[in-house]
Amino acid sequence: MLDRYPFTRALSAEESARLRERVVLFLHEKSIVGAGGLTVRDEMRVCIAAQACMLIINLDLDYYRGWVEVIVYPDEFVAEYDYVDEDGVAHHVAAPMTGESWLEGPVILSWADAQLRGGDSGYNVVIHEFAHKIDMLNGDANGFPPLHPGMDRGAWSRAFGTAYEDFRGRVERREPTTIDPYAAEHPAEFFAVLSEAFIETPAAVFSEYGDVYRQLAAFYRQDPAARLVRQPLAAGGVR
């Protein structure tokens, strides 16, 4: 079950064992429940946990502290929220969503979209939402998670700030990018999308935004691009 993804097949034996350990703890601590008529089977729980735990194979489960619930809908779900605009007018919005993360609250996922991951797009809604969770360890999602001692906050800001501005420009000019254009929406989305791509298509992140890749490698304490070079197309993998 844990070797169904190209990124898990590329893991060393030691990393694989750690992933397995994290998944067991994750399933013990978190409650993964169905909504909208979905019955969540055990193998679905393992799929979600395995992807979520890829971000923390060399960190620990404490990075997912402060909340317990993962809610899974069969397909896109409608998120409703209210806000007041700058003219003081109240709005009610209902938007279809593939995933959502609440500060100190649940992660919500569309099961249909959770299975669309992979390929060259770097798309992975599960990793995306759990990256938001890590970002929210120090408050609202802003693309600045709590860095490890010894990591340079200035270097992080410069790498992400420069890459984000460059990426926004490319998206505005409608240039084709290997990274999901949704990353241009907000610095928090840039961090979450680049975290997805860091696991799914690390070579693309490395070649397009090397400084961001190095910051992510230091933060997640793993080097997925090197892993794929060591073990290209591991065990029947496809690109």
Ligand SMILES: [Zn+2]
């Ligand atoms: Zn997001």
